[in-house]
Amino acid sequence: MPKVNELQEHIQPGQVYRRADLAKWSNAVDRHLQQLVSKGVIQKLAGGVYYCPKKTAFGDAPPEDETLIRAFLKDEHFYMASLNAYNSLGVGTTQLYNEKLVYNHKRDGRHTLNGRHFYFLKRPRFPEESSQEFLLVDLINNLHFLAEDKESVLNSVAEKVRSMDKVKLMKTVQEYAGARTQSFFEKLFRSEEMKHAV
Structure with missing residues (x-):
């Protein structure tokens, strides 16, 4: 043979x-x-x-995207996200994006695999599955990728935070927020506390 x-x-x-x-x-x-x-x-x-x-x-x-990414990274540990997922939060994002984000421990940068576009982000931590809290934190982390008016999105996020579980959100911020995102949420939490104190 x-x-x-x-x-x-x-x-x-x-x-x-x-x-x-x-x-x-x-x-x-x-x-x-x-x-x-x-x-x-x-x-x-x-x-x-x-x-x-x-x-x-x-x-x-x-x-399948998962099969493709697993072979490309030679790793089982990654989290795949789409910027389109932010549209479910109701904070004014409506655009549709083709590129998927891949949180992983090994690679950074844009790669085209089988004609599809992936943006690899090397992160020390990422969740196994999504939650509303993670999506909100992730949206602020990735605000620079979005085509929407940034100021308007930030105002809508501030509004949405009022109706969310603060403890869960703060825990998610501590685990997954970048420095700028952390600072944004800390200011929000402080201003909320001051309002309640008055």
Whole structure:
């Protein structure tokens, strides 16, 4: 059996692979990968990242974002977010964005994988799943990415904070806020306390 066929036997539809994952099954991995790409068995997504498409009635299904990011980072620990999620908070954000944010421990910067845009943000901590408190803190952290009027969004956030659980929000601020975001919320909490004190 040709060596390239041996390699092909280890490749499953719907999976994303790094070159390093496949090298153990080939004695000439770069040549074999090139052959499999030209046969349409796999697609090259980015430097050293390949995808074996899953065939459907509508053609090749693209890889799941999570599968793609996991292979790209060589890590299970990441949190994927969308700037569109802020629109659910009711603080005046309405724009739609194509790019997804990927919080992780390894990489920073913009990368295009399989024609999709991801902005990688290296962070010491990020949640496993979203919450209203995290979304609000994240919105202020990422205000510079947004196309909306910043002042108007900040005023709406200040309004929204009044109806939220302060203890949960303060805990989220301590865990995930950058320095500017922390300062913004601290001022808000102080002004709220002063209002109640009067």
